[in-house]
Amino acid sequence: MRIIVCIKQVPKAQELQVDPVTQTLKRVGVPSEINPPDANALEIALTLKDRHPAEVVVLSMGPTSFDESLERAVAMGADRSVLLTDRILGGSDTVPTAYALSETIQKIGGYDLILTGEETTDASTGHVGPGIAGHLDLPQITYVSEVRIVDNTVRARRTAEDGTEWWQTNMPSLCTVNFGCNKPRSPTLTGKIRVKRGGVIVHWSCADVGIDPKKVGLLNSPTIVAKVDTIRLPPRAGRIFSGDAKESVRALLDALIRDRVVAP
């Protein structure tokens, strides 16, 4: 069985900062991580590999700085990784991203299961996973927390608004994975040694994959960000009490009652 996990490298959550001049996300000099739900997706793949004969291939699209996350994924236990990296991909929205990742998945070939995260912390659309399923015409199960392979079918537990659902599909299929549904394992020593030895990442360009340059990049993305307004939230009073619990609770309740937030 071959499992392909799509991961994106994102700025660390705590470091999300908007550049006051360009109004875009600061990416330079900000520590990065694997998009957290993608790490949960990788953990699901690695757990399946613990139980079944499987190869786990990690796929990402982005600049070569994403190698850092791909190496980490291999050190965690993935077999190999592919980075689709090409200048002409810059500025792609979810339509070209889903298209380009789909083409790359087809080039990798022989896949039985594709996993993505539920959404990214930087773009947070959740559209790329279902978009890949649409392009490749695969069954899709979104927002899953658990995946089992039973008699050559995929069974996945999905969290919907009103309850949890168990879905079954044939393979190949695609699942998008919930953030926090498991604890991603740490890199192992053997994994790190494999990374050190090299050869665990291949870089492909659009030409390598056969991606149509007229279908990717900023200019070929249906959506554009016309402008960004900074939100000015109303200033908050910020009356913080500390020290002895009894004293601070008394001071707090006094303030709440005086401000008529709570009645005596």
Place this chain on the structure above:
Amino acid sequence: MTDGHVLEDKSHFRGVWVFLEGRAGGLRDVSTQLIGEGRRLADLRGTPLTGILPGHGVDALAERAIGFGLDRVIVVDDPMLEIYRSRPYAQVMAQLVRRQKPEIVLFGASKNGRDLGGRLHAILETGLAADCVKFDIDADGNLDMIRPSFGGKSLAHILCKKHRPQMASVRRNVFVAPPHNPDRRGEIVHERVELSPQDLDAKLLEFDEFTKEGGLRPEEADIVVSGGYGLGDPKNFQLLQDLADRLGGAIAASRKAVDSGWVPKTLQVGQTGMTVRPKLYIAVGISGAVQHLAGMQESDKILVINIDPKAPLFEIADYGIVGDLFEVLPEMIRQLDALKGGGVAGQPALPAEAR
């Protein structure tokens, strides 16, 4: 790949569509809210507003939906559409869009709405903006789709200038559902879409409904007492409930508390949970991740109780106590009871005008 219509002439695309989701014989609240905003946009564009309702035996629901402000409903009735499934629903939407060429298609940003929109926008190769909170029509007649970005620190204006339809999903509870008018007349159109048994590529094996908590819903409460990972254990939510009872409030939780299995998913506040705007939001043992803020930062007043003075949530606090919640909460309950002269649990403590 399919269409990819980069348009020279966009005028063939007319009308505003809203995708309708049923639930337990009625419409999901996000769908009625969509109808309200869809009505406004359709009027601005001078075009009709159409609801799209795939399902089985849903004519009565279509009839009812019209009362919220639709001009017509397109019903696609097929036993294969009885429950929501990604592929057949995406097939139906793709075929209808190609046939009828709407200008704007709106979805609720529910799990199924995002599941469907994500698949459909790739099939149609057109723009889709997620989780919108506001819309405008720009000078060129494009839909200005406005959504929070950078973790709610700003609002991004998304345009889809060259492709049609312009598609967007809409966050729950940002638009107000219009009142239902049973006298409103509209047209119900039955469309047929070819589906084959292969389109049923996913089988629902089991459904476990979340048990609805009996108490006050956080969305409806004036005071919300919300607990995070700092509570350390599900049984400590009783402390939260005790405080909420004294204040006439409802309890809620961060996603980490929910993911830990301490409280039901239906209590989750945040970007992937509910949005609440109470008069007072009390955050206990919650650090203040951007995804949490997305669901509560519009509360009138915010009170933060956290042992770590550097917890990011203090930055947007009106009131705060730096301290151990296991000392602070019992003390608050004690002092509130004393203030009430013994205090009766369950009595609201809000001044009348604030209720």
